[in-house]
Amino acid sequence: MSLQVKAVTQQFHGQTILDKLDLTFEPHTIYGLLGRNGAGKSTLLNIISNRIFASDGTVTLDDETLVDNDATLGRLYLMSEVNLYNERTKLNKLLTTTAQFYGDFDQAYAVKLAGQFDLDLNARFGKLSTGYRTIFKLIVALCVPADYIFLDEPVLGLDANHRELFYQALIDTYTERPRTFVISTHLIEEIANLLENVVILDQHKIVVSGGVPDVLAKAYTITGPETDVQQYTESLNVIGTDHLGGITAHYVYGDLPDDRPIPDTVQVEHLDLQKLFVNLTNATEVAHAN
Amino acid sequence: MSLQVKAVTQQFHGQTILDKLDLTFEPHTIYGLLGRNGAGKSTLLNIISNRIFASDGTVTLDDETLVDNDATLGRLYLMSEVNLYNERTKLNKLLTTTAQFYGDFDQAYAVKLAGQFDLDLNARFGKLSTGYRTIFKLIVALCVPADYIFLDEPVLGLDANHRELFYQALIDTYTERPRTFVISTHLIEEIANLLENVVILDQHKIVVSGGVPDVLAKAYTITGPETDVQQYTESLNVIGTDHLGGITAHYVYGDLPDDRPIPDTVQVEHLDLQKLFVNLTNATEVAHAN
Structure with a gap:
């Protein structure tokens, strides 16, 4: 029971973006994926979720491949800075569509979170500010029934109160329904206490990987x-x-x-x-x- | 000599986004424009730079209107989260085009900053990560010869070292060539020491406006x-x-x-x-x- 990244390499125009990464993400664990700008964090997350293909190496979930495997891919969810939504569609409608796609989507929790963040679900996606686009994508990510949730810069553009609200919501939903979160962020101080494990990417390689207490020791x-x-x-x-x-x-x-x-x-x-x-x-x- | 916002109101679908704002931005001053998500900061900056039209009110620079006034608009520059660049164009080429448009664009400083940020100017804009897109836009904003530079979330997606590098570059270029910067950010602690004046927007109105020492007193x-x-x-x-x-x-x-x-x-x-x-x-x- 785990998600395994084996010898994943990514090259682009002769440059190495990821260099033979080996990683295991265990179930029911909150991971921090840390790295400087350009370290390859988003590339790794996109490869894991089958949005782009690795030059080499494999990613498996419970020993099943994720390439062209809808059943296994459905157990993963990536929230990223890419906006996948039609700008003219209302948020209500986007939630309903997502709920139809994912059988166990927690629509009641989505509506509750929207209330906490003062997000008007009658608004169209294209009319949201940078911060509120992030908030809507976060709400969806916290409500999909996937076993592995990857959050690429989940607090991009959020004000301090909203960041606090997100960290609290993450703890709440994780306690209620344990699953794996892999969080990539540049605001490390704010999130350090939430992380059980940490992976640090530097120079296209993993330089640290382990439990936070063990690493800090x-x-x-x-x-x-x-x-x-x-x-x-x-x-x-x-x-x-x-x-x-x-x-x-x-x-x-x-x-x-x-x-x-x-x-x-x-x-x-x-x-x-x-x-x-x-x-x-x-x-x-x-x-x-x- | 100043940029004046007078009774600017913005309404959208019956909602008030900005409610009769009066503001003056003086020359040669660093301003912080602070507000929670959805407070209307980006709307205000877009109105000032003539990207969108206010429902009511006026914006003038040294008593000249900014609406359809290319000479005056050329004295303003807005860096925002909107990506105005062709994804397939190389950064080198984008810099050259910008330099041709703005006579006094500081291309030497742009190249120097690119080196400090480890930004490869041979890369295409569309291939940059979220953080490096921000970095490129920041570099352009620090090198245009405008008198009023508006930075809407200038550190979006930047790692801690790069944020520090930006704050230092801002001080350097401001000391070298004083002009007005208006900076909208959610990372207030990091930038507080750089700000001379602060404007706080809340509930679509200005709740604080003044010199930082006076406000904190x-x-x-x-x-x-x-x-x-x-x-x-x-x-x-x-x-x-x-x-x-x-x-x-x-x-x-x-x-x-x-x-x-x-x-x-x-x-x-x-x-x-x-x-x-x-x-x-x-x-x-x-x-x-x-």
């Missing part, structure tokens, strides 16, 4: 006088440095050595997810397109 | 035991309340009375812009479309 800030910090972190995986006055900080990702005593002048603390992400993906070059 | 948090706080803030403009344990906080927007002593049990502090915004716009209903 290996992410450290080592602070103190420069020479002491350098001596302690020698040969460790230093992913970034900062200097403030006479104090130096080294950011380390990996286990600290048991046999090396921590000098009295040096402080060891844990990094949060946002800071880990920035340091892991900061120094490297970024591709431009996906 | 009138924004208070009054904390303490509930009865003491209530007594002190009676008849003041309380825009929100919070409770934590036995402590009550009232958020006040307006001058505090000189003749009312502050009880010893009560603490008075200032609010930041994000918190002021949330409290001013929280309780009210929000329209759905713009």
